[in-house]
Amino acid sequence: MERLPAELVSAAFAGTTPRDAGRAAMVSTAFRAAADSDIVWARFLPPLEPLAPEPQSKKDMFLRLLDGPVLLRDRLMTMWLDRETFAKCYMLSARNLFIASGHMPQHWSWIPLSDSMFSEGAQLNSVTWLEIRGGIHTDMLTPDSKYGAYLVFKRTQNFSGFNYPIQKATLYFGQIMEYTSPVLLGENWTPPPELGVAQPQRRADGWMEISLGHFHTSGNELYAEMSFSLMETEGEVTQKRGLIVHGIEIRREKSG
Known part of the structure; x- marks a missing residue:
């Protein structure tokens, strides 16, 4: 040879x-x-x-x-490789997301971030309807791999309005819904386990994250947009404030 x-x-x-x-x-x-x-x-x-x-x-x-x-x-994006499987992983910055009313200063402010590779994040001033969306094309991901999408955020001192009703995370492959789950960004209410509500976890970098869904890339699928969202459930909504959005992380999930 x-x-x-x-x-x-x-x-x-x-x-x-x-x-x-x-x-x-x-x-x-x-x-x-x-x-x-x-x-x-x-x-x-x-x-x-x-x-x-x-x-x-x-x-x-x-x-x-x-x-x-x-x-x-x-x-607007960072990228790295999983050390165990070499799967491609990404973080989409807040500027790379759709944030409802994100262009309106009375609702959202764009603030500098000192603890991030991104220059700025989105700080929630006041909204009643929360909606955050992001997406990535599957040809940017590693075939035959299990992935998870996570909203990465912080709470400010005036964080309020997120305890109930809860929000909903949804994940789509193209036009097909792959996953949906209730989520809770607040901390003053502990939902019963049988409700299956996703709750925030603290990260090693000081931020918090909450799952927006999980999916598996097959080895022979047609490429499509994988999209994920966090938004209000139907019903009574409350005034919300005090959330800082860093971005959405798409990373390889460990097996088992």
């Missing part, structure tokens, strides 16, 4: 996995040159441009993404 043209060897390695390519690079000098080529490692990366400075090679970029999130060039 070492006598084959380097381009053919690289093309063969590109059809394997990152672990296989890494092992092949240890076999010989000729294999290392082919296994470390951009032809191989571009196959394991999404077609997205990171914010400069860009690593010298595609393999360097792959390794950088394993270390943690990288801000993409539009500054």
Whole structure:
């Protein structure tokens, strides 16, 4: 195999996995040159441009993404790779979401974030109807992988209006509803377990998150938009304030 043209060897390695390519690079000098080529490692990366400075090679970029999130060039999204499975994961910034009345200062303010790769987040001043939507095309995700979508947020000192009635999280694949669940952003009421209400969890980075749904990407599906939302349920609504939206995270879920 070492006598084959380097381009053919690289093309063969590109059809394997990152672990296989890494092992092949240890076999010989000729294999290392082919296994470390951009032809191989571009196959394991999404077609997205990171914010400069860009690593010298595609393999360097792959390794950088394993270390943690990288801000993409539009500054509206970060991307990283799951260290266990190499699945592609993303965070959509608040500016990358649809937020009902988000353009109206009396309802929402855009504030600087000191603890984020994004420059700003959305702070809720006052609304009665809460609606936040986001989406990602499935060709940006890793096939045959289990994913979860999470709203990442904080509560301010004047946080109020989120205890009851609860909101609803919904997840769609194209036009087909994949998941829906009641959610509770407040903390002054503990719903009975039988209601199946999703509740916030504190993250290691100091933010909080709440599940918007889970889905599985198959290996042979038609590509479509995967969309997720958090919005009011029908019925009585209350005045809400004191929520800071960081974004929506789409990450690989652990098995089991």
